[in-house]
Amino acid sequence: MKSKVSEMEGGNGELSIDTLNLNALPQDCIATIISFTSPRDACRLSIVSTIFKLAAESDAVWESFLPSQYQALIPSSLSFSSKKELYLSLCENPVLIEGGRKSFWLEKVSGKKCYMLSPKDLYIEWVNTPTYWRWVSIPEARFEEVPELLSVCWFEIRGKISISRLSPMTLYKAYLVFKVHDVYGFDCYPVNLSVGLVGTDGSMRTAYLDPEHVLTEQQSTPVEDEMFPKARVDGWLEVELGEFFNEGCVCDGELEMTAIEIDGGNWKGGLIFQGIEIRAVTPN
Secondary structure: OEEEEEEEOOOOOOEEEEEEEHHHOOHHHHHHHHOOOOHHHHHHHOOOOHHHHHHHOOHHHHHHHOOOOHHHHOOOOOOOOOHHHHHHHHHHOOEEEOOOOEEEEEOOOOOOEEEEEOHHHOEEOOOOOOOOEEEEOOOOOOOOOEEEEOOEOOEEEEEEEEHHHOOOOEEEEEEEEEEEEEEEOOOOOOEEEEEEEOOOOOEEEEEOOOOOOOOOOOOOOOOOOOEOOEEOOOOOEEEEEEEEEEOOOOOOOEEEEEEEEOOOOOOEEEEEEEEEEEEEEOOO
16 A cells, blocks of 8 residues: 655655555554554455454454443353454344343444333333233343333333433434334324423424224324334334434533323323433444
């Protein structure tokens, strides 16, 4: 791999062009340069040459892509042969943190931090009242127990996460993740959704949580921001709550996400909640 360097020699107007063979640089130097790029760039650069491949796959490079204090997030029972193997594991196998109240992983292309807040890390109105909700354990759930909605007329879920936990200069989208089981009542009124810093209005939208919702003649056509659940590859459904760009200049605030339907007054149930997912968005 060669780079052309041009300079004007003094006074005579002649242009001298030299070449620099980057493969002649020490491997440690190449690794340092690659560490200032991204995981995707490191993978691309690994095919340039043998020395670039050795540098791009070194622990020094992949250590730079891991979040600070990542050691505290890794279960002691797990071991990895390289930092790249650890990085890929954190992308493909979310780990439970804080006693199983949160799930953590990395966005594969960028290495940005992502989270899922478990139901026990959320505020859910009446969740501990057996008449309205019940806690169940199902194999496909990421957390030990998740709540099943039996019947409520006041539906309210709120989640918060410290801004300092999020990657700076990153666009995040938050999602409510759930399953349906004999769902009813959610086809009458849309749920109000919001994402924003605590104390601000944030972004607001609405969505019907019943995936088979069909508009009746009495209901108006949904506006642009109204949405419907989408199927995930893990078998759950998700609906976008909103988005937030973390500029990285605020570290002591909290991001709040809400899903509320209290206006209709009708009874509704038949949902099983996995949690609220906060995913980093990678630009194309």
